[in-house]
Amino acid sequence: MKTPAELFDPLRFLIIEIHKQLQSLEAFLETADKELAEKSLARVDYIDNFQITLLNRTAEYLLVECRKASDDDIQILTQSYQHLTHSLKELSRQLERIAYQALNMSGFKLLQKPALAKALDTLRTGLELIETAMLSETSQTAVDICRLQLRISKLCQQQLENYQERLKKGQQTQALLNASFIIKDINQLGDGLLRIGEAILSANLGQSIKLERYHSLEETLSALDLDPNAPQFSITSMAETKSGCTISGVSSNDPTDDELLAIFKEGQKQKLLDEKKGIESWNKKFPGIAPKVYSYHKSGNKAALLYEYLTGETFDKLIVNLDRKNLEAGLNQLFSLLLEIWEETQIKERHSANYMGQLKKRLKDVYRVHPDFDVRGFKIGDVERISLESLLSKAARLEKKFRPPKSVYIHGDFNVDNIIYDPLEKQISFIDLHRSEYSDYVQDLSVFMVSNYRMLNFDPNVRKLIALTMQGVYEFGERYAEQINDQSYHLRMALGLARSFLSSTRFVLDEEHAKAMHYRGRYLLEQLIKLNTKQHTTYRIPKEIFRE
Amino acid sequence: MAKKIKDFSHESLQDKEAIANYLKAVMKGFKKGEIVLSDDEDELTLTPETLAKLKIKAEQSKKSQSLSIKISWSSDTESSIDDTPLFIDANKTK
Numbered sequence: 001m002k003t004p005a006e007l008f009d010p011l012r013f014l015i016i017e018i019h020k021q022l023q024s025l026e027a028f029l030e031t032a033d034k035e036l037a038e039k040s041l042a043r044v045d046y047i048d049n050f051q052i053t054l055l056n057r058t059a060e061y062l063l064v065e066c067r068k069a070s071d072d073d074i075q076i077l078t079q080s081y082q083h084l085t086h087s088l089k090e091l092s093r094q095l096e097r098i099a100y101q102a103l104n105m106s107g108f109k110l111l112q113k114p115a116l117a118k119a120l121d122t123l124r125t126g127l128e129l130i131e132t133a134m135l136s137e138t139s140q141t142a143v144d145i146c147r148l149q150l151r152i153s154k155l156c157q158q159q160l161e162n163y164q165e166r167l168k169k170g171q172q173t174q175a176l177l178n179a180s181f182i183i184k185d186i187n188q189l190g191d192g193l194l195r196i197g198e199a200i201l202s203a204n205l206g207q208s209i210k211l212e213r214y215h216s217l218e219e220t221l222s223a224l225d226l227d228p229n230a231p232q233f234s235i236t237s238m239a240e241t242k243s244g245c246t247i248s249g250v251s252s253n254d255p256t257d258d259e260l261l262a263i264f265k266e267g268q269k270q271k272l273l274d275e276k277k278g279i280e281s282w283n284k285k286f287p288g289i290a291p292k293v294y295s296y297h298k299s300g301n302k303a304a305l306l307y308e309y310l311t312g313e314t315f316d317k318l319i320v321n322l323d324r325k326n327l328e329a330g331l332n333q334l335f336s337l338l339l340e341i342w343e344e345t346q347i348k349e350r351h352s353a354n355y356m357g358q359l360k361k362r363l364k365d366v367y368r369v370h371p372d373f374d375v376r377g378f379k380i381g382d383v384e385r386i387s388l389e390s391l392l393s394k395a396a397r398l399e400k401k402f403r404p405p406k407s408v409y410i411h412g413d414f415n416v417d418n419i420i421y422d423p424l425e426k427q428i429s430f431i432d433l434h435r436s437e438y439s440d441y442v443q444d445l446s447v448f449m450v451s452n453y454r455m456l457n458f459d460p461n462v463r464k465l466i467a468l469t470m471q472g473v474y475e476f477g478e479r480y481a482e483q484i485n486d487q488s489y490h491l492r493m494a495l496g497l498a499r500s501f502l503s504s505t506r507f508v509l510d511e512e513h514a515k516a517m518h519y520r521g522r523y524l525l526e527q528l529i530k531l532n533t534k535q536h537t538t539y540r541i542p543k544e545i546f547r548e
Numbered sequence: 549m550a551k552k553i554k555d556f557s558h559e560s561l562q563d564k565e566a567i568a569n570y571l572k573a574v575m576k577g578f579k580k581g582e583i584v585l586s587d588d589e590d591e592l593t594l595t596p597e598t599l600a601k602l603k604i605k606a607e608q609s610k611k612s613q614s615l616s617i618k619i620s621w622s623s624d625t626e627s628s629i630d631d632t633p634l635f636i637d638a639n640k641t642k
Binding site: 324332335380461464471473 | 598
């Protein structure tokens with residue numbers, strides 16, 4: 001990591017002072033000489049001074065440097081210095097507490113144990129490594145510092161068990177309890193070391209990182225014969241998904257080649273495992289439709305996935321850039337691909353999408369974000385407007401009557417930003433494939449349409465393109481429905497749209513826009529339940545609903 | 549493109565029958581797709597879309613009662629995007 005003198009120097013002094021504090025404490029525990037404890041405690045004032053100097057200098061540094069260089073790098077670096085400062089101060093505070101408790105303890109011999117001395121010795125090793133780790137070109141030493149936490153924790157656990165055994169015998173209980181508290185404090189010193197190591201790792205990698213995540217990065221990258229410490233490439237964090245995964249782009253540091261090499265996604269094991277399975281099953285059915293998986297690595301309930309970075313634009317970009325030409329080409333490419341997929345994967349089983357059931361499950365989350373939507377029924381004279389819940393039950397009854405004529409393999413999360421179009425290769429690819437299953441083709445279409453509408457962009461030209469896109473998808477689906485003699489297409493589309501309009505407001509904080517979506521969803525359901533049997537085949541969705 | 553806001557407002561004392569007449573005029577305008585409002589100086593024509601937002605608000609206090617009905621819709625103008633559909637159904641055009 002970078003070590004500008006104005007920050008690095010006071011940090012070194014801070015480390016030296018904590019080192020002294022620790023040494024005196026160790027000597028005190030060894031000899032029981034109370035003067036040594038006082039000596040240890042006396043370091044605290046110096047440490048406070050260096051801490052304040054460091055905090056001031058980091059603030060100044062941020063102000064001055066931000067004018068010169070890219071904000072991100074400077075911010076990560078200053079954040080790392082802040083983390084280091086705080087963690088070091090926290091270490092010192094714990095040492096202080098240990099000294100106080102030990103001073104006032106009866107049964108001092110309980111503290112003169114090899115495991116305890118080893119734990120403090122390990123901490124000293126950690127402190128001594130900090131400078132090297134900061135100056136090093138690679139992250140190995142930082143990782144070593146992180147790992148010391150485990151050693152300290154093991155030693156403390158061992159000592160604690162020993163105390164517990166003795167506690168059972170009922171002698172010296174007060175002293176044993178005090179000693180146990182001190183062990184807990186020593187254990188926390190290890191956590192401090194872990195945070196220090198992580199702060200150095202974060203500065204090296206240019207993004208905030210936890211050791212756990214660093215390991216998955218290391219493991220996944222080795223599959224590509226890449227080393228996260230190697231200077232030839234860098235990692236930039238790109239997004240956090242709604243499902244709590246983090247996504248980073250791995251790119252080459254070669255200035256002539258600014259292309260991303262791969263995407264690194266990390267999060268809950270089950271989610272990533274589903275995604276990996278989804279990608280594999282799509283690539284098996286349609287080679288090249290999903291990104292290649294380079295590696296998958298799991299550890300505990302976390303996992304990481306490294307996969308191919310696909311070139312091209314997601315559909316929302318094509319719309320926002322008002323790129324009508326490529327949007328049209330992309331949509332038509334997508335339509336022919338869908339026809340091919342539906343043809344290839346169709347099965348006779350008629351899996352209903354259960355739109356109303358899906359919506360019902362999400363209603364609580366919607367109300368949490370928009371409590372105003374949770375309203376009772378309303379009546380003016382003889383005209384009645386029923387509550388959303390009653391509307392849902394009625395629509396659910398209707399839905400039961402209209403199952404799709406067959407099932408196809410669907411994407412399952414067919415949002416605008418999950419479909420990539422490469423105008424040069426004229427190729428469509430799918431990403432985010434963790435919910436693929438056999439279901440109603442109308443589900444993917446309706447999700448795609450509403451994800452267009454959901455975009456938070458109110459430029460009249462963008463809205464126009466959104467309306468045209470939705471209309472285009474609706475008509476494409478209609479054409480397909482005619483081909484396969486699907487008579488309830490329009491009804492299921494209305495149910496699907498209503499479900500997505502109503503449920504995805506939980507991601508929309510703009511109140512006016514959320515209202516527009518909510519009202520559209522309700523409007524569709526209100527229309528549907530008013531239809532008589534004859535009208536079921538003639539019903540069409542008014543295209544005005546696609547406009548803002 | 550300059551944004552011009554045109555407005556028209558009117559307030560008076562009316563009996564129940566006259567008020568019902570006003571409401572009927574609005575109703576008629578909705579069915580026709582055109583509501584013309586005018587005074588001595590100017591005229592304003594509203595063209596309701598198929599879908600519009602309806603807000604009904606009623607209030608009752610010791611001193612007064614009120615009912616307000618607000619109907620609003622967005623008019624589709626100001627876009628320079630080509631209107632032709634993005635999906636052309638080969639079977640329908642032939």
